[in-house]
Amino acid sequence: MSLLALEGVTRRFGAVAALDNLSLEIGAGEFFALLGGSGSGKSTLLRVVAGFEPPDAGRVLLRGADITRDPPPARDVAMMFQSYALFPHLSVADNIAYGLRRAGEGRAAIAARVAELVALVGLAGMEARRPRQLSGGQQQRVALARALARRPSLILLDEPLGALDSGLRERTGLELRALQRRLGASFVMVTHDQAEALALADRVAVLEQGRIAQVAAPRELYERPATRSIARFLGAANVIEAGTLPLRAETPAPAYALRPERIRRVDHPPEANGVTARVADLAFRGGDAVLLAQVEGGPLLRVILPAGAPLPEPGASLHLAWDAAALAPLAA
């Protein structure tokens, strides 16, 4: 039995369906990411699970029990808000204890749990501070501790790293995942950042216009995107329409995704799975270089050249090739 199941959930705002007959299952102990652009319905989905948005149709099941009509306080889920939504008039300790107090736990039990959580997220000694006296990263950890306090079946994270500086984001993300693994907790994270979803989640669902375009493990999603739009969204792959280049693929398909890092420079033009192109633009990025190669009468290919490789001159002609296995067939 899955931990969380959504069955045909639809949520409309006026004429727009933010969620369109969406079904999804998430297992216990899973770190699940909902990935999509703005307007894809990912935040609405999170709010439906938390109970803030009533679905117009469909059911939400938690451990098999129908919670579709349960109000938010009755649900065994906890949300970490994008803005953190920390209570500004309460101390760190009182923020974390808020849910425990509502559950009617004893004073000693609450104090012990708060101490445990404060240590868990590395905020010992800051219990008496108010949220505004904390840095963004510290606020994020208070919000996480507050969500974890009652040991809910499911933690919902709305862009958990979105409000952090880019320097802090990667480390905090890894800490988040380590914590999730250590506690065996179930996380559902909403993000618009594909690198974040791929790096942290066990499985990723790509949302487009209120529907799930693909659910897969990060590696599979990256290597085998199902559609043109997913291929473009994830890692900015080249989408090559069949017939526009001499291709020899393993599976026939109307189009293929070709990762920029799977294209390499060769000395001689190959007969198939290769092309001669002109350097349209070149950007050195430190770790690697991005090359935009214009195929005569064909597509503009995005190529990533590894560090240390000799860089071609702009306007120069060069030969490119790739393996048949690098061509990921696209269904739509």
Add this chain to the structure above:
Amino acid sequence: MTRGLAWLALLGLVATPLAIVIGMGFGTPDSGVPPVIPPIGRDGWQGSLEAWGLIFEDSFYLDTFLRSLRLASVTAALCLVLGFAMAMGIASAPPGRQPLLLALVLLPFWTGFVLRLTAWVGLLRDNGWINGVLMQLGVIAEPLPLLYSDGALLLGMVHSYLPFAVLPLTAALAKRDLSLEEAAADLGARPATVFATVTLPLAAPAAAAAFLLVFIPAAGEVVIPEMLGAPDSMLIGRAIWGEFFQTRDWPAAAALSTALLALLLVPIALYQRLSVAK
């Protein structure tokens, strides 16, 4: 430039009249025009403390002060409770509807203040609408003494001062962060608990402002007690009015005004500190 104008306005419209009133409190009554001899004349100090002695002479004025402060407190408390409910209603209305609802709160300001009180007189007097309807229905045989009572006074006070409470509360509640209330609900708080533990504490500065914005002017109110209140319950506003226009004891009126101002400086200072803290 604007700064200079502001200082000029403060000096001409606030500081000078205030100095005149305070000074007049140390003058002596006279039969001339104006009916007061200023405390400082050509030969130096000629004032007296007689007017101030009058205030403390017996308990009449102290009782009057206390009665006024009590009325102002009750008025402000009632306005706060009613205003909070109204402000919550306005703040949770769709954003497009809020200006209309606020305009409705302000609508009474567009009709004359005295006219509105006269309407209450018409409703409450012995042969007024309320008594008329009740007698027609046979609920009562004799008209109820509604007008010129403490109840009528309080009704008129709350009715007149309610917008002063609604406006700051609405401003604060409309811009509050709703995700805090969602977070509380998400953590297991039922609506009443969300209100008591999140909404109310965060609105406390606005509530204090609303209370004081009603309390301060209500303490010196003259017209409403005159039109709706019981004639024997003397309030400080009416006492000042009486000394000024009836007894023509301007130093006494000025001393009473100064004393009232001094009393109200305490809540005004509190309000200032609250606004700065925000």
